[in-house]
Amino acid sequence: MTPLLRFExxxxxxxxxxxxxxxxxxxxxxxxxxxxxPNGSGKSSLLRLAAGLLSPERGRVERSPLALADDAxxxxxxxxxxxxxxxxxGASTPAMQALGIAHLAAVPVRLLSSGQCKRAALARAxxxxxxxxxxxxxxxALDADGAERLGAIIANHLRDGGAILAASHQLLPGKxxxxxxxx
Amino acid sequence: MTGALIARDLxxxxxxxxxxxxxxxxxVAALAxxxxxxxxxxxxxxxxxxxxxAALTAALLPVERLVEPDRADGVLDQLFLHGxxxxxxxxxxxxxxxxxxxxxLLLAAVxxxxxxxxxxxxxxxxxxxxxxxxxxxxxxxVAVAAVTAGLPRAGSLAGLLLLPLAVPLLIFGAAxxxxxxxxxxxxxxxxxxxxxxxxxxxxxx
Numbered sequence: 001m002t003p004l005l006r007f008e009x010x011x012x013x014x015x016x017x018x019x020x021x022x023x024x025x026x027x028x029x030x031x032x033x034x035x036x037x038p039n040g041s042g043k044s045s046l047l048r049l050a051a052g053l054l055s056p057e058r059g060r061v062e063r064s065p066l067a068l069a070d071d072a073x074x075x076x077x078x079x080x081x082x083x084x085x086x087x088x089x090g091a092s093t094p095a096m097q098a099l100g101i102a103h104l105a106a107v108p109v110r111l112l113s114s115g116q117c118k119r120a121a122l123a124r125a126x127x128x129x130x131x132x133x134x135x136x137x138x139x140x141a142l143d144a145d146g147a148e149r150l151g152a153i154i155a156n157h158l159r160d161g162g163a164i165l166a167a168s169h170q171l172l173p174g175k176x177x178x179x180x181x182x183x
Numbered sequence: 184m185t186g187a188l189i190a191r192d193l194x195x196x197x198x199x200x201x202x203x204x205x206x207x208x209x210x211v212a213a214l215a216x217x218x219x220x221x222x223x224x225x226x227x228x229x230x231x232x233x234x235x236x237a238a239l240t241a242a243l244l245p246v247e248r249l250v251e252p253d254r255a256d257g258v259l260d261q262l263f264l265h266g267x268x269x270x271x272x273x274x275x276x277x278x279x280x281x282x283x284x285x286x287x288l289l290l291a292a293v294x295x296x297x298x299x300x301x302x303x304x305x306x307x308x309x310x311x312x313x314x315x316x317x318x319x320x321x322x323x324x325v326a327v328a329a330v331t332a333g334l335p336r337a338g339s340l341a342g343l344l345l346l347p348l349a350v351p352l353l354i355f356g357a358a359x360x361x362x363x364x365x366x367x368x369x370x371x372x373x374x375x376x377x378x379x380x381x382x383x384x385x386x387x388x
Binding site for chain 1: 187191198255256257260261264265387
């Protein structure tokens with residue numbers, strides 16, 4: 001099976017600081033990997049590297065089509081949530097239902113709470129239809145219901161042959177392999 | 184995606200500051216008679232130049248809102264992940280910026296010309312010159328906006344960068360040297376997407 005994401009001897013240095021060196025891993029369909037580590041250990045940078053938003057100092061990254069859900073919402077704050085998500089294409093309505101924010105479709109994005117914003121960012125990734133999801137701190141600001149829904153969504157996606165790379169210092173729901181970054 | 188981005192940027196401009204730009208243009212044009220006095224002959228002689236200065240400052244006005252909000256909010260990242268090259272993003276932003284200020288500016292030049300006692304033929308010449316020059320002005324504004332995105336005091340820095348670079352447009356535009364003005368405008372429009380694209384890539388953290 002072709003890997004959805006492959007890191008080959010990847011070294012990343014940011015601002016003169018070595019974040020990780022000679023990192024190797026492969027994500028295949030149905031696999032999930034949780035990156036853990038203390039604040040500033042390079043979890044988010046690893047995700048941005050996986051997305052192609054950063055370039056490694058050395059090594060190679062191969063990726064398939066992917067979606068990134070990070071702290072940047074990237075939704076027009078004046079638009080109702082439904083229309084703001086529609087700008088990014090994909091199946092926004094089922095994604096909003098999966099995250100329990102379908103009833104907010106007509107609410108302007110600027111009025112959403114931080115937990116609702118997190119769900120919206122996740123909904124964009126869920127609706128994208130891409131096989132690989134990169135989730136940066138997906139549990140941040142989520143309540144118990146949100147965390148439960150996220151667990152179900154992750155399980156579904158893996159069952160459908162997707163792959164997930166998540167960065168979080170909290171334990172994510174479901175059985176995920178772990179990759180520990182040191183400070 | 185390019186079309187959707189142009190439509191989105193246009194919608195954002197017209198629900199926000201596009202009208203301010205035009206009001207600002209008219210205000211600058213209206214100031215000239217107060218500063219120079221009501222001598223119609225003098226006003227009509229310097230009128231085209233005043234319109235150009237007004238157009239230049241009006242194009243500069245929204246420069247902080249062209250790229251920086253989208254960089255800060257991750258829109259540029261998501262566009263990249265949706266397969267858009269940075270140069271295409273910049274080009275879409277140039278088209279949207281031009282559409283959001285140039286047609287209105289050409290319209291507003293008509294009442295402004297009355298304030299400056301311009302006659303029909305010199306208004307027509309200025310309109311043609313503005314039509315040729317504004318794409319270059321829009322391209323320059325987006326390139327400067329991308330270069331200064333994320334910097335402290337980006338607004339004042341953008342002015343310092345943009346105004347000198349716009350001098351060739353101003354010289355040829357105000358002198359009705361359409362061919363030379365067109366050449367400068369074309370050069371700016373063709374080069375700006377690459378400058379802005381490289382700046383967007385470099386600003387990524």
